[in-house]
Amino acid sequence: MHMADALLSPAVGTTMWAGSVAALGYSSRKLKENIDNQMIPLMGVMGAFIFAAQMINFTIPGTGSSGHLGGGMILAVILGPYAAFLVMASVLTVQALFFADGGLLALGCNIWNMGVYPCFVAYPLIYKPIAGDGTSARRMSIAAIISVLVALQLGPFSVVLETLLSGKSELPFSTFILFMQPIHLAIGLVEGVVTAGVIRYVKNARPEILQSSGAFRPLDTGISVRKVLAFFVIIALITGGALSWFASTHPDGLEWSIEKITGREELAVQERGIAPVLNKIQEKTAFLPDYTFRPAVTGDPEAGNGPAWPSIEAGTSVAGIVGSAMVLGLVLLTGIGVRSFKRR
Secondary structure (H helix, E strand, C coil), X not given: CCCCHHHCCHHHHHHHHHHHHHXXXXXHHHHCCCCCCCHXXXXXXXXXXXXXXXXXXXXXXXXXXXXXXXXXXXXHHXXXXXHHHHHHHHHHHHHHHHHCCCCCCXXXXXXXXXXXXXXXXXXXXXXXXXXXXXXXXXXXXXXXHHHHHHHHHHHHHHHHHHHHHCCCCCCCHHHHHHHHHHHHHHHHHHHHHHHHHHHHHHHHHCHXXXXXXHXXXXXXXXXXXXXXXXXXXXXXXXXXXXXXXXXXXXXXXXHHHHHHHHCCCCCCCCCCCHHHHHHHHHHHHCCCHHHCCCCCCCCCHHHCCCXXXXXXXXXXXXXXXXXXXXXHHHHHHHHHHHHHXXXX
16 A cells, blocks of 8 residues: 555645654654663564565455555554554655655655554554453454454545545546455455464563553563564564565555556656656665566566566565665664663
8 A cells, every 4th residue: 555656746745744754753752751672672673574574465356456464553562552653654664765665755645544543543542442451362353353454444545535635636536435445445354364363472472562562661671572573583584585475466455446447557657846856766765676676577467478476586585685674773773762862
């Protein structure tokens, strides 16, 4: 659900940038009250895991579409909403700058759509009341699935609304809604089940982590999280380095919806204004565009002229591993920066 710059007007793009920056500032101020030495590496490792997980598109049967994990609810439940939002923003920033996944003008929208709704709407208003004190694994799983479904409906609705406000007449509001909401409901069901599984693993391995994040308290310094950290590091390396070869070649839910309406996966980028300027910047910074050494192959896989599956490419593995490491580093720097302000 990474929006491209072609879907937005400069006014809407900059407005959403302002909203996302404000949310980042708020999250940083709240996090510095509770951050500690245990939280920072956990944030970094979870960010690397989510980056790798988002590389795996899974096919939605019978639709010709695919989806990938957003990961916002996983982060919110394990880290708490403020740390989760900072981590999600870091993941999306690395994706846009270095892998050309989502536009730079659209980055504010993507951070808002994939970060604000799971972290500040679905988690506190849906997950926490249903999960309760966290003693019931069944309630936690139900809460995870329902909260992901809600977040995955709010995000696509915002995408449609943002294109409407941007004056994109090629994507009529009612038609766009009719394609976006059902396909992301299916994606949300898959992500909800995966989210419930990840949360259950953490609960069994180190329940203190969920108790600490849920109560907005820092982790106790006596809690050892090395087992959990090692697990997510290994999973991130395997996912980004090898499982990414098996990602679905079908367009994701947003691209699929646009293609159904307009006959093409993307709209034309504006030739004037800030969008082409940002596009040129992205072309220079994205050293592995589309997560590979070479431009992505386009075409219809079912017609036999699309990308092969599985796509076993060294570029994909390098992108998965390097990208995960970059997110890890950026999140660690962010956490250290927040902690330094706390000490001051």
